[in-house]
Amino acid sequence: MRDFWNTALRDLGKIGIAYISVTVGVWVVFMIIIPQLIMFDYSLRPMLPLRELGGPKDVWTLKNYLVFFTNRLHMAIFFKTIWSSLIVTLVALSICYPIAFYLAKVARGAKVGLLMLGLIIPYWINELLRLFAWQIILADMGILNQLLIFLGIIADPINFRMGNGAVILGMTYAYILFMVFPIYNVMESLDKNQLDAARDLGASWPRIHYKIVMPHAKPGIAVGCTMTFMLAAGTVAAPQLLGSPSSFWFTQVINTNFECANWNLGAAYATVLMLLCVVFMFMMLKLFKVGLKELTQ
Amino acid sequence: MGQDVELLDVSMRFGEVYAARDINVHIQAGEFFSFLGPSGCGKTTLLRLISGFMDPSEGQIKIGGKDMRGIGSNNRPTAMIFQNLALFPLMTVEENIGFGLEVRHVSKAKRTKKVEELIELVDLYGTGGRMVSELSGGQKQRVAIARALAVNPAVLLLDEPLSALDLRLRNHMRAELRNIQRRTDVTFIYITHDQTEALTMSDRVGVMSIGKVEQVAEPDVIYNTPKTAFVASFVGETNIIQGDIIRIDGDYALLKTAWGSFFCKNPQHITKGETATIFIRPETVFLAEESTAENVLACRTKTISFEGAYAVVTLTTEQDQLFTMRLNNDGSVPKLQEGEQIKVRFSRKNAFVLKNGGTPIA
Numbered sequence: 001m002r003d004f005w006n007t008a009l010r011d012l013g014k015i016g017i018a019y020i021s022v023t024v025g026v027w028v029v030f031m032i033i034i035p036q037l038i039m040f041d042y043s044l045r046p047m048l049p050l051r052e053l054g055g056p057k058d059v060w061t062l063k064n065y066l067v068f069f070t071n072r073l074h075m076a077i078f079f080k081t082i083w084s085s086l087i088v089t090l091v092a093l094s095i096c097y098p099i100a101f102y103l104a105k106v107a108r109g110a111k112v113g114l115l116m117l118g119l120i121i122p123y124w125i126n127e128l129l130r131l132f133a134w135q136i137i138l139a140d141m142g143i144l145n146q147l148l149i150f151l152g153i154i155a156d157p158i159n160f161r162m163g164n165g166a167v168i169l170g171m172t173y174a175y176i177l178f179m180v181f182p183i184y185n186v187m188e189s190l191d192k193n194q195l196d197a198a199r200d201l202g203a204s205w206p207r208i209h210y211k212i213v214m215p216h217a218k219p220g221i222a223v224g225c226t227m228t229f230m231l232a233a234g235t236v237a238a239p240q241l242l243g244s245p246s247s248f249w250f251t252q253v254i255n256t257n258f259e260c261a262n263w264n265l266g267a268a269y270a271t272v273l274m275l276l277c278v279v280f281m282f283m284m285l286k287l288f289k290v291g292l293k294e295l296t297q
Numbered sequence: 298m299g300q301d302v303e304l305l306d307v308s309m310r311f312g313e314v315y316a317a318r319d320i321n322v323h324i325q326a327g328e329f330f331s332f333l334g335p336s337g338c339g340k341t342t343l344l345r346l347i348s349g350f351m352d353p354s355e356g357q358i359k360i361g362g363k364d365m366r367g368i369g370s371n372n373r374p375t376a377m378i379f380q381n382l383a384l385f386p387l388m389t390v391e392e393n394i395g396f397g398l399e400v401r402h403v404s405k406a407k408r409t410k411k412v413e414e415l416i417e418l419v420d421l422y423g424t425g426g427r428m429v430s431e432l433s434g435g436q437k438q439r440v441a442i443a444r445a446l447a448v449n450p451a452v453l454l455l456d457e458p459l460s461a462l463d464l465r466l467r468n469h470m471r472a473e474l475r476n477i478q479r480r481t482d483v484t485f486i487y488i489t490h491d492q493t494e495a496l497t498m499s500d501r502v503g504v505m506s507i508g509k510v511e512q513v514a515e516p517d518v519i520y521n522t523p524k525t526a527f528v529a530s531f532v533g534e535t536n537i538i539q540g541d542i543i544r545i546d547g548d549y550a551l552l553k554t555a556w557g558s559f560f561c562k563n564p565q566h567i568t569k570g571e572t573a574t575i576f577i578r579p580e581t582v583f584l585a586e587e588s589t590a591e592n593v594l595a596c597r598t599k600t601i602s603f604e605g606a607y608a609v610v611t612l613t614t615e616q617d618q619l620f621t622m623r624l625n626n627d628g629s630v631p632k633l634q635e636g637e638q639i640k641v642r643f644s645r646k647n648a649f650v651l652k653n654g655g656t657p658i659a
Contacts, residue, residue, distance in 0.1 A: 193383035200348060201397035201448055202371045211396070215387045 064268035186220030334505030
């Protein structure tokens with residue numbers, strides 16, 4: 001601790017230390033701790049008319065959480081959200097792993113830059129607008145249906161937005177970068193000679209990926225999966241814009257609660273969702289045998 | 298058992314640039330063969346062509362008489378030891394060594410036995426369960442050798458694997474490599490820019506300059522009778538004097554230089570009137586006696602560095618050119634002072650004249 005303090009003093013000076021402490025402190029306290037505590041407090045109180053706030057009925061209770069655990073529809077939506085987010089994560093992983101490998105170990109020079117640009121350009125446009133674009137593509141008389149009809153593959157337009165398909169597609173598209181970059185980053189640091197060595201020793205390509213590339217890329221895969229899962233489970237835009245009544249997302253339930261002025265129930269549901277994400281993160285760490293420290297690299 | 302490797306008119310082009318051009322070498326089965334050359338001469342390219350990471354633009358590579366075109370590195374009877382070793386850091390020593398067998402679906406029992414044998418061969422007892430990162434430089438070296446030998450290669454390709462070691466360990470590993478090569482009878486193809494390494498370990502050496510093989514011969518032949526000016530100046534220390542051939546006398550030529558006129562061997566049979574370069578090894582230069590008349594050089598000592606068994610003396614002439622000699626510490630040599638005027642001589646048998654050109658940038 002003393003060493004840490006001395007090094008910091010030497011490198012940053014007193015003003016530097018004060019500046020960093022204050023900014024980080026403000027950020028942690030006002031952006032993370034206080035809002036979460038307020039939400040948590042809300043979630044533990046019953047919804048009351050204004051005049052009864054602070055009165056004898058305004059006490060901490062687990063009633064809001066009980067509502068969640070006894071409402072079968074909301075439970076079903078919750079588990080469906082987990083399941084669909086897992087699918088989004090898996091689809092994104094299977095698309096992004098080859099992209100990341102190609103970018104990190106196969107492509108050279110200008111090609112890398114071009115591909116990177118191709119990946120990033122869509123992100124210059126707001127997420128909502130991108131989702132609207134998918135709405136247009138997938139609409140009953142949208143581009144995709146018109147193309148398929150023009151090519152004579154189908155006679156009548158398909159309703160692509162039935163079920164979860166459109167939402168999963170839209171989310172996968174929206175979160176590709178969050179999967180590609182962590183994996184790309186770790187793959188970059190893989191020594192290409194190791195691939196050559198494995199090849200030279202007689203390994204096939206699937207084998208090289210399984211034995212050499214994947215173990216090396218594990219921290220990146222864990223980060224990518226965690227981020228994608230959290231984003232997918234926590235977004236409200238994609239299900240709202242691309243979803244159908246049958247693809248109701250848990251975030252939409254939370255949103256409805258807030259819109260119906262039942263902040264307390266909404267806060268309880270939001271806490272449940274946050275707990276889910278934390279649990280998922282630790283499960284990923286366990287699954288990939290990665291430490292919290294490696295995750296942040 | 299080793300197999301022979303034939304390079305037939307092999308060329309490798311990257312865009313417009315030739316990394317290797319018209320290479321013709323026949324490496325014998327069970328031979329320890331070194332490609333020696335400065336960095337950028339194309340020797341690593343040659344190794345990667347033999348190992349199958351790429352196919353030559355032109356020409357043919359045969360291993361054990363079989364054309365290798367189109368056969369990937371995973372299906373060639375070769376194994377490579379990389380310059381940075383490229384050990385798998387997430388695997389233990391045993392897993393590293395057994396990797397080639399595992400991917401060939403060799404049974405666990407057989408694999409364990411082979412790995413044990415190899416650990417014994419390369420003298421790595423007791424490290425089998427350790428991670429590669431816990432090993433010393435020399436031990437890593439041995440793991441790389443064992444891993445490559447595990448797949449029973451007919452040809453082992455080594456890309457300057459000793460360059461990262463300190464001098465003592467390097468000397469030790471040289472002897473070790475030579476020893477392992479003799480015991481396993483595998484063909485070793487070794488790439489290096491270190492002439493001592495090439496000369497001490499190899500049965501034969503191929504000296505390369507930019508993309509070309511200049512001479513292929515036994516180490517002593519390379520050193521004593523280099524075929525080109527490049528080989529003469531790249532391998533070993535040498536003194537260089539430019540001059541014009543003014544007379545041909547059988548196998549010898551007389552050259553007129555700024556330092557005087559000298560007789561020397563003329564292996565390339567250069568004709569009278571041409572400008573050429575004389576090469577003289579420092580250890581073939583001696584102090585001249587009064588009676589010596591031929592190949593005498595008057596000069597002044599500049600620096601004398603005593604190295605124990607011998608002393609390296611740098612000499613300058615009136616033209617301010619440098620010349621070195623190596624005097625054995627056998628008691629017959631008087632103690633020299635710096636700045637002293639002396640006369641040195643060399644035998645016409647030990648000097649040779651070669652065509653200009655192709656000298657490496659020192």
